[in-house]
Structure formats: C-alpha cells, structure tokens
Amino acid sequence: MAKNKKVTSYDVAREAGVSQSAVSRVFRPGLSVSQKTRDKVMTAANRMGYRPNAIARMLITKQSGMVAVIVSSRANVNYPEVLSQVSKQLAAQNKRVLLFTLDDPDGVDELFEQIWTFQVDGVIALAAHFESHRLAQFEEHDIPVVLYNRNVPDSMANTVCCNHELGIKQLITELEKNNPKKYLVLSGPKDSDVANERREIAISLLKQFDVEDVSILYGDYSYQSGRDCLAKWLQKNPAPDAIICSNDTMAIGVIDEARENHNIHIPNDISVVGFDGITSSAWLSYQITTIKQPVEQLVKAAVAMLLERIETPDLPPEARVLTGVLIKGNSVKRP
Known part of the structure; x- marks a missing residue:
C-alpha cells in the first residue's frame, strides 16, 4: 500500500x-x-x-453523531454530574456532546442558529427556559429535543422530571410535625421553569395544610442569594418558623447566615428544607432535610428518550416522571 x-x-x-x-x-x-x-x-x-471516518459515516447515515446539550451558568451545582452522565451515556451510543450555554434570553436566536449550523441529531436542554413557540422551531428543523427536569405546561414536549409535587409534599409533611405558624418560601428566579414549579407547588400544598402565614422571596439558586434573602427578611420581620428553599445551595446559605450573623439556631429556632440532594447538603455542618433527585435514572431516561426519537422521529411526545428520595437530616426540628 x-x-x-x-x-x-x-x-x-x-x-x-x-x-x-x-x-x-x-x-x-x-x-x-x-x-x-x-x-x-x-x-x-x-x-x-x-x-x-466520522464525516463519511455522517454522509452515509445522514446523522452528525452530535447532540447539543444546553446549559446555563446559573444551573444547579449538581449539573456537572448530570453533564458527565449525559456525555458518558451518549458516548456509549457513539454520540458526542456539543455544549452550548444560554444565560441571556436575548441570545436564543444566535444559539438556535448555531445549533442549525452544526446539524445536530438532537438536543437535551438541561437548564434553559424555552417558550412553546421556541420548542416548535426544533420541530420545524426536524431536531428532537428533550427537556431535563422541567415542564412547559402549554406545550407538547418531551420531558424527564423528578416528581416535585410528591417531594415537596414529603418535605412539608416533615415540617408540619412541629406545627409551624409562619413559613418563608425562598424561590429560585422567576424565569426558571423548575423554580416556578417548585414555588407554586409549595404554596398550593401549604394552603391544603391550612397554613395562612406564607411569605415569598426570590433568589437565584446561589449560596449568596440564600444568605441575602434571609438577611433581608430579618431586617424588618421576626424569624419564620420554617423556610422552604428552592434548592439545597440556597438552604446552605440560609443556615450559614442564620448562625453567623443572627445567632439563630437551626433547627431549634428555624427549620430549613432544600431540594436536590447535592453532596454538600449531607455535610456534617448542614445535614439538610431534602429530596435527593435520582440523577442517574433521570439522565438515562432523557438519553433513551432522545435516541428513540432520533431513530423514530414520528414518536409522540412523552413525559417521564421519576420519584426522588426523602433525606431526613438535622435541619428540621424534631417534635
């Protein structure tokens, strides 16, 4: 030769x-x-x-072998684990991840143009908010998309979600064992599908428990926003009996702020719960009562759902809901 x-x-x-x-x-x-x-x-x-030759294979199969994964820098701290799992499972199917970040809604048009240019086989949206008309653009370009851990209520979209309603109900049931009178809900940002869903579920369930005194503050999922929200509240109000945080990171911020700057004991003075089950939530200093998301199972379901629709584009939209696990930590006062 x-x-x-x-x-x-x-x-x-x-x-x-x-x-x-x-x-x-x-x-x-x-x-x-x-x-x-x-x-x-x-x-x-x-x-x-x-x-x-990957290019030659693409010409034969009419597939690029690439899957776009869309994230936000404001994503939860467990998203590196999610991204790692997505990449690993796609690689096992000879697909490669093309990573895109979206922090500003004004950048959606440019982001979509890049996705069309790379002719990806499909999209997994880990942490990005899309209106229903935006999701319709993927369909117009024959690109299947799966939303990870989020819903778009007015759109028929492929979604994989943790059961937020069941998880939050379990958390409130734990809090209600102490019969708290005053609740503070620390929500994530208003443009987050997950934050909106968790907040609305919490408010609705508290009404079912006949809780009348509920206040809401908005953070951005970050540790500092948890601290800032509690500090802001305590400037003009007495400490609440219980705080429901949109995620574990904000809950950790709340606990540190309460201890360091306000001489408030967690959980004797305030009970605090989070959501996600991130590694640091189990650290000895926090041991937060939370819902641990089944990350590996969620990712497997999302990847499987996408690959099915790459191979069979006519499959109808599907929603898969998986149940998280209640972690009973030491951040909720015991009866």
Whole structure:
C-alpha cells in the first residue's frame, strides 16, 4: 500500500477476509456481529492503523453523531454530574456532546442558529427556559429535543422530571410535625421553569395544610442569594418558623447566615428544607432535610428518550416522571 494512503474499510475487509459491511458493523455500536468476526476485523484494523471516518459515516447515515446539550451558568451545582452522565451515556451510543450555554434570553436566536449550523441529531436542554413557540422551531428543523427536569405546561414536549409535587409534599409533611405558624418560601428566579414549579407547588400544598402565614422571596439558586434573602427578611420581620428553599445551595446559605450573623439556631429556632440532594447538603455542618433527585435514572431516561426519537422521529411526545428520595437530616426540628 502506498505511503500516506488512507486505509479504508474495504482494505480492512480484504485483509480480514470479511465483507465491508461486516467491518462497518464492528465499528457501529449496537449492531450485531460475531465475536470471531469482530476479532478478525479489529486485528486487521489495528495492524493497518485503520480508524473509521466520522464525516463519511455522517454522509452515509445522514446523522452528525452530535447532540447539543444546553446549559446555563446559573444551573444547579449538581449539573456537572448530570453533564458527565449525559456525555458518558451518549458516548456509549457513539454520540458526542456539543455544549452550548444560554444565560441571556436575548441570545436564543444566535444559539438556535448555531445549533442549525452544526446539524445536530438532537438536543437535551438541561437548564434553559424555552417558550412553546421556541420548542416548535426544533420541530420545524426536524431536531428532537428533550427537556431535563422541567415542564412547559402549554406545550407538547418531551420531558424527564423528578416528581416535585410528591417531594415537596414529603418535605412539608416533615415540617408540619412541629406545627409551624409562619413559613418563608425562598424561590429560585422567576424565569426558571423548575423554580416556578417548585414555588407554586409549595404554596398550593401549604394552603391544603391550612397554613395562612406564607411569605415569598426570590433568589437565584446561589449560596449568596440564600444568605441575602434571609438577611433581608430579618431586617424588618421576626424569624419564620420554617423556610422552604428552592434548592439545597440556597438552604446552605440560609443556615450559614442564620448562625453567623443572627445567632439563630437551626433547627431549634428555624427549620430549613432544600431540594436536590447535592453532596454538600449531607455535610456534617448542614445535614439538610431534602429530596435527593435520582440523577442517574433521570439522565438515562432523557438519553433513551432522545435516541428513540432520533431513530423514530414520528414518536409522540412523552413525559417521564421519576420519584426522588426523602433525606431526613438535622435541619428540621424534631417534635
């Protein structure tokens, strides 16, 4: 073979004594091929220095092999774990992640243009808010999209979610064992689908528990916003009996602010709950009562749902809801 000439799958097939289609099956995950054939092909490929051409495969399969993953810098601290899981599971299916960040709603048009340009096979939106007409644009471009841990109520979208209602009900049930009179709900930002859903569920459930004194403050999911919200409240109001935080990070901020600057004991003076079950929520200094999201199962469901729609575009929209686990920590006063 001439020097610098690229080795093709036909060269490998000839060397291994198999068909070219057998070589293709070996290098395409999920396709059936005998172990004997696989060994022959891999031996010949390694000896000849052959590697499949991704661009050529894209032309044949009409797929780029890339999945766009959209995140926000304001994403929860467990999203690096989510992103790692997404990348790992997509790689197992010979797909690669193309990462996009969206922090400003004004940047949606530019973001979408980039996604169309790269001709991705599908999209997983980890932490981005899209109106229903925006989701319709993906359909117009024949690109399936799955929303991770969020709902768009007025749109038929593919979604994978933790059961926020059940989780928050479990948290309030724990708080109600002490019969608190005054609640403070620390919500995430108003432009967050998850924050809006958790806040509205909490308010609705508190009404069902006949709780009348409920106040709301808005943060941005961050540790500092948890501290700032509590400090702002205590400037003009007495301490509440219980605080429901939109996530664990804000709950940690609340606990630190209460202890360091206001001489408030958690949980004897104020009971605090969070949501997500991030690693730091279980640290000895906090041990927050929270709902641990089933991250691995959520990611598996999201990836599976997307791949199904890449292969079968006509599948109807689907919503999968998974249940989190109540973690009873030491941030809620015991009866």
